[in-house]
Amino acid sequence: MLFKKMLSTLILVTTLAGTHSAFAACNWWLGRPPPGKITISPLAGTTTLSPAPIGQAMASQKISFYSGNASTEDCKTGDKWGMTLNVSGLESAGLPNVYKTNVEGVGIRIGFDKPLSGNWGGVEYPPFEYQTYPTIPIPFPTQVTIDFIRTGTAVGKGPISFNFSAQFQATGLTPINIVGTNLTTEVANNIYFSACEAQVKSLIVPMGKVASANIRNGNTQAQNFNLNVYCKGLRPTQPAPVKIYFQGATTSDGLLKFNDAGQSHVASGAAIELTNGKGTRLPFTPSKALNLDWQHSQPDAEVYHFAGQARYVPSGGEVKAGKADAVVSYVLVYN
Incomplete structure (x- = not known):
């Protein structure tokens, strides 16, 4: 009688959409746009993992990157706003908006927020796109959240390094680039078997x-x-x-x-x-x-x-x- 170990893999695929509108246009409130390019500051040197089921965050880091108060205005019915994201060199982990890293069982998910803003409404994970409402300004995000997502039963430890480029877009406005370069952290794991x-x-x-x-x-x-x-x-x-x-x-x-x-x-x-x-x-x-x-x-x-x-x-x-x-x-x- 033969005994053997059996493994299986589940892969979920997501489809990403960009933003587009050909007719209407938004403006920046009081004509004060954010800088055209914003660079994210370094991550904390160590990220300590906590217990979480597969698909959930074992740790998160939040980084504020803009102190201004820019918002869109004068948008028309049918205008769109949203964000896109490119994470260099990392492939999908098979979970929505999660990318594989070199550490086994650890993926990253990148989201953006405007804390305490009801019009933004919590962390959003690009790519996303929404329709504007003429009387409701959309604030420019001021904080990035890096979630460290559990992607498998076995979870390792070690250094993670990645780059990303995100764009905030609204109809008629020049996209604002938000980039993270050489973001590095050491994943500390004292709770999971690898x-x-x-x-x-x-x-x-x-x-x-x-x-x-x-x-x-x-x-x-x-x-x-x-x-x-x-x-x-x-x-x-x-x-x-x-x-x-x-x-x-x-x-x-x-x-x-x-x-x-x-x-x-x-x-x-x-x-x-x-x-x-x-x-x-x-x-x-x-x-x-x-x-x-x-x-x-x-x-x-x-x-x-x-x-x-x-x-x-x-x-x-x-x-x-x-x-x-x-x-x-x-x-x-x-x-």
């Missing part, structure tokens, strides 16, 4: 030849199997929980069907029962995942252990001889 994996990628459990009469009588020998799991990147004061559940062709938790079940060359009336060291059938749903036993610390990893057993059992109907192999995958749950 990776957990088994010492042996695939595990074969020899089940041997078993007489059908022994299966009918429940007189079969259990075969032991063991997994050692190494988790790197976190130095907890107490071992962090790591769990395991399984995936495969089952009729219920811990009862595994044979490969090609129903074919003439495959045994029938039997299945492989999988249990842990306490005799409990192994779970095949995330909600029932079992805790792994922490063993010890190594210089670069925390070591966990799982012990299980596999044995042939009757599954209903007449027990007939034949090939009786099965495959099951395991999923590690951590962070």
